[in-house]
Amino acid sequence: MSDQNAQRVVVASQHYPPDKSGNASRVSDTCSRLAAEGWEVTVLAPPPAFPHGQFDRSWDRKTTDTRDGVTVHRLWAWQPTLEDPGFISRMAYYLLFPIHAFLWLLFNYRTYDAVITSSPPIFTGMAALPFGLLSRKSWIVDVRDLWIDASVGLGFIEEGGVLERVSRAYERVVLRTADRVTVTTTVLGERLESQYGIDDRKIVHLPNGVETAEFRPTDGKSASTIVYTGNVGHAQDLEACIKALSEMDSDTATLRIVGDGDIRNDLDELVSEEGLDDRVEFTGLVPREEIPGILDNAAIGVAPLKSDDVLEYAIPTKAYEYMAFRLPVVATGIGEIEVLIDESEGGVFVENDPQRLAEAFDTLLADPERREQLGRNGREHVVERYDRGVIAARLSAVLDEVVIS
Incomplete structure (x- = not known):
């Protein structure tokens, strides 16, 4: 049963377990820790699809389950089935989920005190951007890497091309509109501030971390x-x-x-x-x-x-x-x-x-x-x-701050 006095936050993330990625486990641990801090947490995520080609495709419009005190809505989106998908398949995967998440939020956002969108990819911000521009809904953009820079550097996006310019213009609007931008490292925050002209007072350092109670050694070390x-x-x-x-x-x-x-x-x-x-x-x-x-x-x-x-x-x-x-x-x-x-x-x-x-x-x-x-x-x-309990407590304080303001 939900606590009628609990503040409510909805988190949009492209990856969530059973997706196998560092971001999936980090978002999952953070959300369960926020629930332990007293927040009522809802996650929006697409059907599991990463690494690509490892999961069966789902055609369900929405499925819902609860784990570790967190309600998880799986919203239908394109799921690549090839190990190394082509450009069109990747973009469908990246774009259809935030569009579906936006439609879900359109009917439900009033019941939440705050929204968090997790990047990469940068497109998850599309789910909350209209509410950030047109309402006073509290919004935190959680940035884990320089997705556009990495895509250019690794040759996925042409440097100086139309796609890079459009992506940067979009990300600039997202980051400037959000109430807070959380980053994993100091360098990442400095790069975002320099590239997009973000007010440095909006940037909060929340590093990656680990569940140190779960990840603890015994005496089973191999020699080689x-x-x-x-x-x-x-x-x-x-x-x-x-x-x-x-x-x-x-x-x-x-x-x-x-x-x-x-x-x-x-x-x-x-x-x-x-x-x-x-x-x-x-x-x-x-x-x-x-x-x-x-x-x-x-x-x-x-x-x-x-x-x-x-x-x-x-x-x-x-x-x-x-x-x-x-x-x-x-x-x-x-x-x-x-x-x-x-x-x-x-x-x-x-x-x-x-x-x-x-x-x-x-x-x-x-x-x-x-x-x-x-x-x-x-x-x-x-x-x-870097214990995730410590980091989640800091995120909870940031949420309190933006909701009150």
Whole structure:
């Protein structure tokens, strides 16, 4: 039974479990934590479809269930069935959900005190933009990455083309209209402020994090398993990680890649070319509840972002999860991920180079005492600063602030 005195928030997110992505788990954990903070939480999401090609297509207009105190409405949208969908299929997936969410809100928004739209993709903001422009409804835009910049940098959108210009004009309106813009890192907030002229008083730093009570270690560590969990996509330098195995002194180390995504087939071919079929394991998608056991049976966690300026703001959720399990993190990339490693003293940061990665892997695998020290440092760091309960409490305070104002 709902609490008649509870404030009500509706959250629109393109990904929600059983979608397998860091954003899906983060939004789910945040919503259940908000419910624990006393909010009555409703989620709008499309049928599960990510990673693409892993779910059966649904034609139901709407399905509803309740989990962890959160009401979840699945609103019909296009669901790509190919592992690497074409442009039209992707755009249908991105656009039809926010249109359906807008129609749902059109009839229901008055019963809610606030709306949160989660990005990426940027189009979820379409669901709430009309209410932000034409009413006083409190609206928070939750920004997890520079989606347009990444799309341009990775070649999905032509730089300077019509699609980029239209997308940036739309995002500028969304970010300037919202009451608050939450961001995961300082660099991300600075980039949004610079690109779109947002009032910096609207920007709130709410980092990614981890359920530290759920992600906690036992004594099940492997002596030689390097693990990667998450999206097997274009922003991750998994190619360098695979090639690093060929460069390692250790011939017993194995790389376990847990997840799926657009470049899985390319990585399969690379593994065969390198003759590493017996040392690289692809698990594919696994249920979320199996991830803790997988991390608990690894020696090192790898967070291999590509070294690209458009990714300097990014800290993958997996890095926090590794640290929660006292796994030393080997990270690549530039920017905020390096800051996390330095501040936490929970791992090592190396160049995007197979030889450098091989040296880092060999050094850590040969020194269990150092692995243990780095792991303890990382665990202490995330428990203190990045527990999702702490972060949800901060979001609840931001919601209180915008609703009252």
